[in-house]
Amino acid sequence: MESVAQWIRGEVLALMGPSGSGKTTLLNLLGGRLNRPNVGGGSITYNDGPYSKFLKSRIGFVTQDDILFPHLTVKGTLTYAALLRLPKTLTKEQKQKRAIDVIYELGLERCQDNMIGGPFVRGVSGGERKRVCIGNEIIINPSILFLDEPTSGLDSTTALKTVQLLQDMAVGGKTVVTTIHQPSSRLFHKFDKLILLGKGSLLYFGKSSEAMLYFSSIGCNPLIAMNPAEFLLDLANGNINDVSVPSELEDKVQIGNSDAGKRNRKPSPAAVHEYLVEAYETRVADKEKKKLMVPTPLDEEVKAKVSSQKRQWGASWWQQYTILFCRGIKERRHDYFSWLRITQVLSTAIILGLLWWKSDSNSLKGLQDQVNNGLVKVNPWTFPFPFHAQSLQ
Incomplete structure (x- = not known):
């Protein structure tokens, strides 16, 4: 420049x-x-x-890319933003009311209970997604x-x-x-x-x-x-x-x-x-x-x-942890708690249990079988990590 x-x-x-x-x-x-x-x-x-x-x-800053959680609703997205970013002097009910006010200010009341959506999840339209991104920033009244x-x-x-x-x-x-x-x-x-x-x-x-x-x-x-x-x-x-x-x-x-x-x-x-x-x-x-x-x-x-160099946080460290944990559970429950995933986990557990059922852990061969059983259980959790890390880069 x-x-x-x-x-x-x-x-x-x-x-x-x-x-x-x-x-x-x-x-x-x-x-x-x-x-x-x-x-x-x-x-x-x-x-x-x-x-x-x-x-x-x-100051509010809306990036070009709409970075939102696809499985959260419009109301949920703005409510979590209000709980995290609004000052401590406001009660939880006041913060939730501020989120509702922003929804009506942006004209999102008709889709407030709809999921944001993503590439594989049906959700709100592109214009509504952009307004949600704007709402995430104007919720603090910048x-x-x-x-x-x-x-x-x-x-x-x-x-x-x-x-x-x-x-x-x-x-x-x-x-x-x-x-x-x-x-x-x-x-x-x-x-x-x-x-x-x-x-x-x-x-x-x-x-x-x-x-x-x-x-x-x-x-x-x-x-x-x-x-x-x-x-x-x-x-x-x-x-x-x-x-x-x-x-x-x-x-x-x-x-x-x-x-x-x-x-x-x-x-x-x-x-x-x-x-x-x-x-x-x-x-x-x-x-x-x-x-x-x-x-x-x-x-x-x-x-x-x-001119103050002291930043005013909207929530304490523990409050941030609690809010983010609850938000993460709501976002990921569609992946971890779907019937397909539950059926897959239960079926795998039954098959592995039957393979090593009544194995003798007192003998050397039985002990080796138990170790192999543990490796088989751990491998599905550790093997995908390098691929996930590569996809996030």
Whole structure:
């Protein structure tokens, strides 16, 4: 990431750019997931303060992949999240009520008793799974919510509903930052602010509704009617097909050796990128950096709390152990306590018992039989371990 200096308030901010432009890297930096960059420097402040353990409890982060337990219900998933993450000052009943409130807030009341599902288990739809993931984070009522491509894999209508949900959260006072990949035109105009990235550099920051006006002011206009997001991604990629460019950019061309290359001379993607970065630095960057220098008025008590390095746990160690143990039993009971598994275990036990029934343990041969019996029983439990370990890597 290079020269990314922006401020965010209670709005929906979209991070947009082509693959490899640095969207997820920037999101992880903002969310405190990359505390030590390998190279370079810089700082990220929250209300003019550095990232702290207290702030970690005020930040929600929704990953791109829906990591959920397939055999838990929607209600069970959010209830366990509430029991683990909400503060100790709340009773168990209050935490359970908070989970129910989130279910209704996300519109999941119709499927609250349905299992999440997975590759081999039928469950809720993709849009409902994504809302459950969002619910796992907003259950703590975070001040800032980060989402990594929340609309990936969703149809246009479901994606629009998801972004509208984020818009409602922002209206309630939360700051929402999300990466987005190829949004539709309707989806694009749902965002309050937009950051356009290209090769780790900032190409635009401002209102999403004013993005086309900005690029028009620097001489970049679409020659045909197209989705604004598609136009911006083409520019970030250095693709200027169906795009008019200013004369100073047309002068920066790659002159080929062939006659065809000379007739169809176009600025290289690197030249387009350099022009867009330079235009942003000269026209917008200085104004935005001056806004960053204005201190945010904060109460002293709030300042002390924000800068605190003491993390507030929602449950004690023993409570966490108990909750996680119960959750694990509910999740795995479908594997360990199914009729097929019970029948298999009982049948194996009967067969092995009959094979060594009335064996003489006093003789050497009988003792060897008993040892072999033990090895046969232990082998099914130990043999699969290397394969399970390999599958988890």
